[in-house]
Structures are given as structure tokens and as C-alpha cells.
Amino acid sequence: xxxxxxxxxxxxxxxxxxxxxxxxxxxxxxxxxxxxxxxxxxxxxxxxxxxxxxxxxxxxxxxxxxxxxxxxxxxxxxxxxxxxxxxxxxxxxxxxxxxxxxxxxxxxxxxxxxxxxxxxxxxxxxxxxxxxxxxxxxxxxxxxxxxxxxxxxxxxxxxxxxxxxxxxxxxxxxxxxxxxxxxxxxxxxxxxxxxxxxxxxxxxxxxxxxxxxxxxxxxxxxxxxxxxxxxxxxxxxxxxxxxxxxxxxxxxxxxxxxxxxxxxxxxxxxxxxxxxxxxxxx
Amino acid sequence: xxxxxxxxxxxxxxxxxxxxxxxxxxxxxxxxxxxxxxxxxxxxxxxxxxxxxxxxxxxxxxxxxxxxxxxxxxxxxxxxxxxxxxxxxxxxxxxxxxxxxxxxxxxxxxxxxxxxxxxxxxxxxxxxxxxxxxxxxxxxxxxxxxxxxxxxxxxxxxxxxxxxxxxxxxxxxxxxxxxxxxxxxxxxxxxxxxxxxxxxxxxxxxxxxxxxxxxxxxxxxxxxxxxxxxxxxxxxxxxxxxxxxxxxxxxxxxxxxxxxxxxxxxxxxxxxxxxxxxx
Numbered sequence: 001x002x003x004x005x006x007x008x009x010x011x012x013x014x015x016x017x018x019x020x021x022x023x024x025x026x027x028x029x030x031x032x033x034x035x036x037x038x039x040x041x042x043x044x045x046x047x048x049x050x051x052x053x054x055x056x057x058x059x060x061x062x063x064x065x066x067x068x069x070x071x072x073x074x075x076x077x078x079x080x081x082x083x084x085x086x087x088x089x090x091x092x093x094x095x096x097x098x099x100x101x102x103x104x105x106x107x108x109x110x111x112x113x114x115x116x117x118x119x120x121x122x123x124x125x126x127x128x129x130x131x132x133x134x135x136x137x138x139x140x141x142x143x144x145x146x147x148x149x150x151x152x153x154x155x156x157x158x159x160x161x162x163x164x165x166x167x168x169x170x171x172x173x174x175x176x177x178x179x180x181x182x183x184x185x186x187x188x189x190x191x192x193x194x195x196x197x198x199x200x201x202x203x204x205x206x207x208x209x210x211x212x213x214x215x216x217x218x219x220x221x222x223x224x225x226x227x228x229x230x231x232x233x234x235x236x237x238x239x240x241x242x243x244x245x246x247x248x249x250x251x252x253x254x255x256x257x258x259x260x261x262x263x264x265x266x267x268x269x270x271x272x273x274x275x276x277x278x279x280x281x282x
Numbered sequence: 283x284x285x286x287x288x289x290x291x292x293x294x295x296x297x298x299x300x301x302x303x304x305x306x307x308x309x310x311x312x313x314x315x316x317x318x319x320x321x322x323x324x325x326x327x328x329x330x331x332x333x334x335x336x337x338x339x340x341x342x343x344x345x346x347x348x349x350x351x352x353x354x355x356x357x358x359x360x361x362x363x364x365x366x367x368x369x370x371x372x373x374x375x376x377x378x379x380x381x382x383x384x385x386x387x388x389x390x391x392x393x394x395x396x397x398x399x400x401x402x403x404x405x406x407x408x409x410x411x412x413x414x415x416x417x418x419x420x421x422x423x424x425x426x427x428x429x430x431x432x433x434x435x436x437x438x439x440x441x442x443x444x445x446x447x448x449x450x451x452x453x454x455x456x457x458x459x460x461x462x463x464x465x466x467x468x469x470x471x472x473x474x475x476x477x478x479x480x481x482x483x484x485x486x487x488x489x490x491x492x493x494x495x496x497x498x499x500x501x502x503x504x505x506x507x508x509x510x511x512x513x514x515x516x517x518x519x520x521x522x523x524x525x526x527x528x529x530x531x532x533x534x535x536x537x538x539x540x541x542x543x544x545x546x547x548x549x550x551x552x553x554x555x556x557x558x559x560x561x
Contacts, residue, residue: 033481033541033543034318034320034541036321037538039536043519046518046519046520046521047516047517047518047519048514048516048517048518048519049514049515049516049517050513050514050515050536052536074414074421128421128423128461130366130412130413130414130421130423131414132366137412137423138423139423139459139460139461184318185317185318185479185545187459187479189423189425189459205459207479207481209317209318209543210318211318211319243345243346243386243387244387246319246345246346248318248319248320248321250318250543
């Protein structure tokens with residue numbers, strides 16, 4: 001068993017050495033191209049103010065790696081995988097003390113809003129290359145498979161009206177949303193600079209177009225004035241049908257990376273070796 | 283203005299003195315398909331008014347909205363800097379073909395209507411092409427950005443009731459990249475196919491109700507016109523129902539950008555201007 005595994009490993013290593021296989025670790029920052037804008041409207045004494053909260057899903061630092069195979073000098077096929085880190089953002093919209101107001105209306109969210117959106121992406125890509133000396137311009141495109149997990153942590157004052165008086169309820173409510181893999185498009189255009197025969201540095205402008213159907217939402221925390229009230233919620237878990245809760249994770253940004261191309265070992269005949277030796281002797 | 287004319291003339295004279303095969307003309311037509319969808323922008327509220335001050339707001343929201351699907355026409359003049367690089371200045375026209383969107387998801391206890399979007403965009407597109415040739419064919423990577431203006435008309439309707447809005451010609455921006463495959467037919471003529479990604483952005487600043495099934499709807503400026511602003515802060519509203527001073531000003535709403543992300547494809551012809559070779 002061990003022998004056969006070793007044999008398979010050797011064959012795999014051998015084929016790896018004979019192919020123009022490359023690895024391309026990279027990192028960069030992506031900006032949400034379709035942030036979700038949440039409006040919170042305050043009207044006090046017939047004066048209106050609208051507060052905007054941008055939920056920048058898909059924004060964050062973007063480390064990843066792709067493994068590819070260069071078919072020839074112009075074409076490559078590769079498998080790209082990446083995630084997003086540092087995706088926690090905070091927003092805060094202050095609400096006035098309703099006890100001091102006479103004529104008012106509020107709609108939308110007022111309070112502290114922290115959200116985090118982790119995403120995982122896998123993309124098989126086709127690349128096209130144009131080479132000029134040490135510079136290689138490339139364009140890549142492929143279907144993007146994206147899976148997400150979103151956390152919303154909210155802290156707000158829930159006002160309770162009791163016999164004509166307002167009572168503030170200091171509330172914390174957290175939500176967790178998850179999805180399955182959703183298909184979109186990933187493409188990039190960039191430049192590689194060849195440092196040596198097998199090593200190059202790359203800069204890529206990346207565009208990802210991907211909506212994500214949220215499949216499940218769970219209320220994970222519900223506290224009023226520090227007391228747990230989660231057990232009072234009958235349906236803490238909500239399952240969503242396709243199209244019912246869609247989040248746009250589209251993003252654009254730049255990635256910087258290093259590409260290492262495994263050297264192709266050409267199989268030469270003894271004659272060819274002799275000829276090359278002779279020519280070198282001359 | 284004069285400076286622009288002089289610069290243009292100098293550019294044309296310069297082009298005339300360029301190497302013979304450096305200048306070319308291109309024309310293409312094609313189709314766009316959406317790369318992405320967005321929540322439909324809420325540029326206005328569609329309300330139905332009935333006697334005795336009864337009013338219903340119609341749900342028009344669509345979560346899978348995109349008007350990027352449509353046709354495109356492109357014409358360009360280009361200049362080969364060398365075998366690798368070319369510069370182009372193009373004019374592009376695009377219009378949506380998917381126009382109608384029903385409210386989706388439908389709300390259970392509301393009136394669900396539909397909207398009809400008519401969008402046209404005209405852009406000036408400078409681009410840079412990086413290419414390589416193989417015998418009779420060539421492949422180029424095309425990177426571009428554009429500026430132009432767009433026309434938008436939106437009709438909201440439910441059964442026989444409708445409101446028809448016309449939006450201002452606001453400046454629109456675009457950027458994208460793609461790939462072109464060219465095949466040489468003769469020394470001067472090449473045909474090509476192109477495909478890539480294009481992102482267009484249009485943010486209207488003003489809209490007007492141009493027609494309505496309900497004459498009541500066009501009785502005041504507030505009901506006829508909408509101004510879109512970047513921020514609403516301390517906006518004075520009407521103090522009471524029917525406040526004439528308030529109703530004689532346009533409605534104020536927050537700006538929303540229409541984002542058209544599309545995969546474009548096209549087929550075209552390239553004509554290279556040949557001149558006598560310099561000896």
C-alpha cells in the first residue's frame with residue numbers, strides 16, 4: 001500500500017515538474033461596489049433628517065491563492081481560492097431622547113450597528129497573456145462560487161409607551177445569516193513583472209459580481225437591560241426561499257502577489273545531450 | 283473653445299503625418315447581458331389617490347433588478363503606437379431591451395405594481411489596447427473608461443393607473459475591460475469579435491412627472507417634480523395636510539445610483555487607413 005502511494009506521489013511530482021504549473025499567492029483590498037444603503041428617517045417638529053448607513057458587504061482584505069497550469073505562452077487555466085479578513089465595520093446613528101420631544105416620527109434603525117461579513121470564494125479561471133520582454137499583461141475570467149456568513153450585532157434603545165409615558169429599554173440583539181455557494185463572475189486584468197525565469201510579481205485589478213441568497217437567519221442574542229430574553233422569541237431561526245433575502249457581495253479592488261512557475265524539465269535524448277555538449281565545447 | 287479646435291486640428295495634422303498603417307476606424311454592434319443585479323432604485327413613490335383622502339402606496343421594488351441587458355453600438359478611431367500598443371477614442375451608444383420589472387418579492391398586504399424602464403446612454407470612450415498578432419489574426423486586451431450622458435424614463439403602473447417620469451440628462455461614467463479577436467480579410471479590412479465587462483453609473487439629479495392616469499397627481503409642484511440630493515438634513519416639511527408653500531416646491535429625495543454591470547459582446551469591422559509608404 002505504502003509502495004503504491006509512493007509511486008502515485010512520484011508520478012504526481014513528475015507530472016508537476018513536466019507541466020508549466022504555477023502557484024500565485026496574493027493579497028489586496030476589495031471595496032464593496034454595491035453597498036446596501038439603509039435609510040433611517042427622523043422627523044421632529046416637521047423637520048426631516050435622513051441618515052444613511054452603508055453596509056459594505058464584500059469589502060475587506062483579500063488574501064488568496066491560485067494554482068494554475070500554463071497551456072502555452074498565451075493561455076492558462078487556474079483554480080483560485082480566497083477569503084476576506086478584517087470585514088468588521090461599525091455604524092452608529094444617535095437617536096434623541098423621545099421623552100424630550102413632542103412632535104416626532106422615527107423610521108428605520110437608530111443605535112449602534114456592527115456587522116461582519118466573512119466570504120469564501122472559489123473560481124476556476126481562464127487566463128490570456130500578452131508578453132513583452134519582462135512584462136506580461138493578463139486578463140482572467142471565470143465563474144465565481146461564493147459562500148458567506150454575516151453577523152449583525154445591534155445595540156439600540158427600544159422605546160416602550162406605557163400610559164402616555166415613554167420608557168427606554170436598553171436592547172442588544174444579534175443576528176447570524178448564512179448561505180450556500182452562489183454563482184457569480186470573477187475577472188481580473190493585470191500586469192506580471194518577471195523577476196527571474198520562474199518568479200514574477202503581479203498587480204491585478206479584480207472585479208467580482210456576485211449576489212448571495214441568504215438561506216438562514218438566526219437571532220443569537222436578545223437582551224433587554226442586560227437580561228436574556230432570547231427564550232421568549234418563538235421563531236429565532238428563519239429559513240429564506242431563493243430570492244427572498246439577497247445580499248450583493250460584488251466588489252472591486254487591487255491584489256498584489258508573487259507568482260512562482262515550476263520549471264518545465266524537458267526530456268532530452270542522449271544524442272541531443274551530446275550535440276549540446278559539442279556545441280558548448282566550440 | 284478655440285484652444286480645443288486648434289488642438290484637434292493639430293492632432294489631425296499630426297495623424298496625417300503618421301506612419302501609413304497607424305490609423306484605423308472601427309465600428310461594431312453587439313449585445314449586453316447583466317453581470318449582476320441590484321435592488322431597484324426607489325426614485326419615486328407611486329401612490330393612488332381615491333376620493334375621501336384615501337391613498338394607497340404601490341409596491342414597485344424588485345430585488346433582481348438590472349437594466350444592463352440591451353444593445354450596444356460602438357465606433358472608434360484608433361492609432362497604433364507600435365505593434366503592442368494602440369490608443370482609441372470611441373463613441374458608444376447603448377440602450378436596454380429588458381424594460382419591464384414586476385414588484386418582486388410581492389408583498390402580501392399591498393398593491394404590487396410594475397415599472398417600465400427606458401434607458402439610453404451615449405458615451406465618449408478613450409481606451410488603450412495591448413495586442414499581439416498571429417499570421418492573419420490578432421488578439422488584444424482592451425482597457426477603457428468613459429464619460430457621457432444618459433436618458434432615463436420610467437413608467438410605474440398598476441392595471442389602468444400609471445405615472446410616467448422623465449429624468450434629467452445627467453452625466454454617466456463607465457469603465458471596463460475586455461478582449462478582442464481580429465481576423466484579417468484584406469490588407470485594409472479586419473473583422474473582429476469582442477467581449478468583456480462594462481460598468482456604467484448614472485445618478486439622476488432631477489425628475490419630472492410627464493404624464494399620469496390621475497390628473498390629481500400633477501396638481502402641485504411637489505407631486506410633479508423630484509430633486510435628488512446627496513444629503514437630507516433639517517429639511518422643512520409641510521406643517522399640515524395641503525400646506526401650499528411646501529407643495530409648491532419639488533419633492534426632495536436622496537440620490538441613488540443606477541449601476542449597470544454587464545458582460546458585453548460585439549462583432550465589428552476595422553478599416554486601416556493606408557497611405558504611401560515613406561521611402
